[in-house]
Amino acid sequence: MRLTTRARRAISKCLRPLARRAAGAYVAGEHLEDALEVADRLTDRGLGVTLGFWDGEEDSPRHIADTYLAGVKALAGRDHAYLSIKVPSLKFSEDLLAEVVGQAARSEVRLHFDALGPEVSDRSRALFDRLLDRGVDLSYTLPGRWMRSIEDAAWAAGRGFVVRVVKGQWADPADPRRDLRTGFLQVIDALAGRARHVAVASHDVPLVTEAVNRLRAAGTSCEMELLYGLPMRESLALADELKLGVHVYVPYGKAYLPYALAHMQSNPRIAWWLLRDMLKSRGSRKHTDARQRELVTR
Ligand SMILES: Cc1cc2nc3c(=O)[nH]c(=O)nc-3n(C[C@H](O)[C@H](O)[C@H](O)COP(=O)(O)OP(=O)(O)OC[C@H]3O[C@@H](n4cnc5c(N)ncnc54)[C@H](O)[C@@H]3O)c2cc1C
Incomplete structure (x- = not known):
């Protein structure tokens, strides 16, 4: 599905708080x-x-x-x-x-x-x-x-x-x-x-x-x-x-917020993955750190 520019801008605005948080990962x-x-x-x-x-x-x-x-x-x-x-x-x-x-x-x-x-x-x-x-x-x-x-x-x-x-x-x-x-x-x-x-x-x-x-x-x-x-x-x-x-x-x-935003705009599914991860972790930074450690060690 192709998104119009206006739809992309709207998604971008809605995703901004999520992206801000996600960029940390x-x-x-x-x-x-x-x-x-x-x-x-x-x-x-x-x-x-x-x-x-x-x-x-x-x-x-x-x-x-x-x-x-x-x-x-x-x-x-x-x-x-x-x-x-x-x-x-x-x-x-x-x-x-x-x-x-x-x-x-x-x-x-x-x-x-x-x-x-x-x-x-x-x-x-x-x-x-x-x-x-x-x-x-x-x-x-x-x-x-x-x-x-x-x-x-x-x-x-x-x-x-x-x-x-x-x-x-x-x-x-x-x-x-x-x-x-x-x-x-x-x-x-x-x-x-x-x-x-x-x-x-x-x-x-x-x-x-x-x-x-x-x-x-x-x-x-x-x-x-x-x-x-x-x-x-x-x-x-x-x-x-x-x-x-x-x-x-x-x-x-x-x-790098622009990174996370550009990434999400080109693939809005990423917002869902991130939201899912955040809900699973109840937003804890500790969980993100553990996930990263797992990524580089397994
Ligand atoms: C080493 C490196 C250097 C880069 N340097 C630059 C640069 O200098 N300039 C620049 O513009 N871009 C740079 N990029 C970013 C690049 O342009 C892409 O935006 C980025 O790599 C995403 O595209 P992809 O093909 O890797 O993955 P995608 O096609 O976006 O995703 C591939 C698969 O990864 C999984 N996935 C992706 N994100 C998630 C997530 N958050 N959670 C769960 N699963 C996920 C999904 O299964 C997806 O199908 C760099 C990327 C890499 C890997």
């Missing part, structure tokens, strides 16, 4: 130490990690850059670990980014650009391009739901950096109804046989299976990436079956 905690604790448990299970600081509106670019610097230092010397960053949160400051990139190069930690709204994608790509010769390992996210990602895939393959493909939280204004799975596989096809390495980042098991088959058939190495806070059991079983390496994105900092 997507972060490991407020501090780097919380994320590192989760990372240690994931590492013990043989899983790679990426840490991502989710900033709040009141965080200054200087504070965010300092948090990224602390993240880079904490990941130095750690195998299969890298840092995800959001360059619009730094207000695209080349000075701040130069500090983070410099530290990442010295610490030999990979830096990954998360994808944000389509309105910032040109600036993000241009900035990324300018950093490619700074001696740091850089990687980039391509949302399958944006038409431009097919051309961006050719750019990424040509430059030879690692790409993460996601469905994407923000719609493409040029084609807002673009099918998420079709778009995802079109980007995979654009990377297959051309890209250096692809992280297939989705909890949608049939979609990941198809993407991995296409990449492998074209001789392109790949792995699975999962997001802490979303169900992982079936995905991890698939990774075992396909002998696929796995990284888990561990967000920390502020519960």
Whole structure:
């Protein structure tokens, strides 16, 4: 069933309190130490990690850059670990980014650009391009739901950096109804046989299976990436079956409300799952924490 814009807005308004509460389930905690604790448990299970600081509106670019610097230092010397960053949160400051990139190069930690709204994608790509010769390992996210990602895939393959493909939280204004799975596989096809390495980042098991088959058939190495806070059991079983390496994105900092809202708007069933979980737990945070621990340990 397709929802009109007005219906989506109404759903969004009704879901806001639920989303505010639910957003908390997507972060490991407020501090780097919380994320590192989760990372240690994931590492013990043989899983790679990426840490991502989710900033709040009141965080200054200087504070965010300092948090990224602390993240880079904490990941130095750690195998299969890298840092995800959001360059619009730094207000695209080349000075701040130069500090983070410099530290990442010295610490030999990979830096990954998360994808944000389509309105910032040109600036993000241009900035990324300018950093490619700074001696740091850089990687980039391509949302399958944006038409431009097919051309961006050719750019990424040509430059030879690692790409993460996601469905994407923000719609493409040029084609807002673009099918998420079709778009995802079109980007995979654009990377297959051309890209250096692809992280297939989705909890949608049939979609990941198809993407991995296409990449492998074209001789392109790949792995699975999962997001802490979303169900992982079936995905991890698939990774075992396909002998696929796995990284888990561990967000920390502020519960990112836009994330939860965009996620619920694109799939209102999630609101029901969350409501059900909250009712079962009678709203207790303790229960959420226990559920998360279970997710990363089973
Ligand atoms: C590693 C990683 C990095 C990402 N980075 C970015 C980024 O930089 N930019 C960006 O725009 N987006 C990013 N995303 C988010 C992505 O765009 C999607 O919004 C998100 O992954 C949801 O799509 P999906 O295919 O994983 O799962 P969905 O198709 O939404 O869900 C798959 C299945 O998971 C189950 N499920 C999902 N949610 C719940 C729930 N709350 N409770 C119970 N069951 C549930 C259901 O069984 C569902 O069928 C990232 C995602 C991952 C995994």
